[in-house]
Amino acid sequence: MKLPYATNALEPAISRHTMELHHGKHLATYVANLNELIAGTEYEKMPLEEIMTKASGPIFNNAGQMLNHNLYFTQFSPHGGGSPKGALGKAIERQWGSFENFKTEFIKRGTALFGSGWVWLAQAEDGTLLILQEAGGNNPIAKGQTPLLGFDVxxxxxxxxxxxxxxxxxxxxxxxxxxxxxxxxxxxRP
Known part of the structure; x- marks a missing residue:
């Protein structure tokens, strides 16, 4: 995927150097690995979301990291910040009492995740919002949940x-x- 902003656009939160390495090298490696692994297999024509529900091992890991990074890089903007408005903002306030409480819990869960992985705001099938810690390249889609916001740790x-x-x-x-x-x-959801 092409970045929707310049590599230095998110500074100081994410530096140009980190973005070039993270997007230009790490994501590119997951893409190359997955393309090689799925060539000539049943997964070759599947969307990433479907691969995440059916694959295991290296195919699952590389598809997960591709999907995670696609979500990650597209959720940011140099004009970002603030808080969610509308239905999502109201749901966060209902679930955690305030947006500040949500951020505190999200950071706590992301910081506490042992090793490498992701911290997610996800939506369960019944509409409930969850903060999830996922190791490695796991994504809430593999559990039938919808990833809304993910921070790479x-x-x-x-x-x-x-x-x-x-x-x-x-x-x-x-x-x-x-x-x-x-x-x-x-x-x-009702």
């Missing part, structure tokens, strides 16, 4: 800019979240 996503200060990295990302994009992923 693999070291390649932040180490050049924040070293071992994962919580600081997570806090900085709120300033670049493009809530209209995230809100489009949310479905109001």
């Amino acid at each position: 693999w070291e390649h996503a932040y180490y050049l800019d924040y070293q071992n200060r994962r919580a600081e990295h997570l806090s900085a990302l709120w300033g670049v979240v493009h809530w209209p994009t995230v809100e489009k992923r949310y479905e109001v």
Whole structure:
């Protein structure tokens, strides 16, 4: 996927150098690996979301990381920040009492995830909002849930800019979240 902004557009939250490495090298490797792994298989023509529900092993891992990064890079904007409005904002307030409480819990869960992975705001099939810790390249889609917002806690996503200060990295990302994009992923359910 092509970035919807310049590689330096999210500074200081994400530096140009980190973006070039993260998007230009890590994501490119997942794409190349997946393309090689699925060539001539039943997965070759499947969308990533379907691969995530059917595959395992290296195909699952590389498809997961491709999907995760597609969601990740498209949820940010140099004009991001603030808080969600409308139905998603109201659902977050109902679930956590306030947007600030939600952010605190999200950062806490992302910081506490052992090793590499992702912290997600996801929507369960019944409409409930969840904060999930997912190891490796896992994505809520594999559990029948809808990923709304995901923060990458693999070291390649932040180490050049924040070293071992994962919580600081997570806090900085709120300033670049493009809530209209995230809100489009949310479905109001009865």
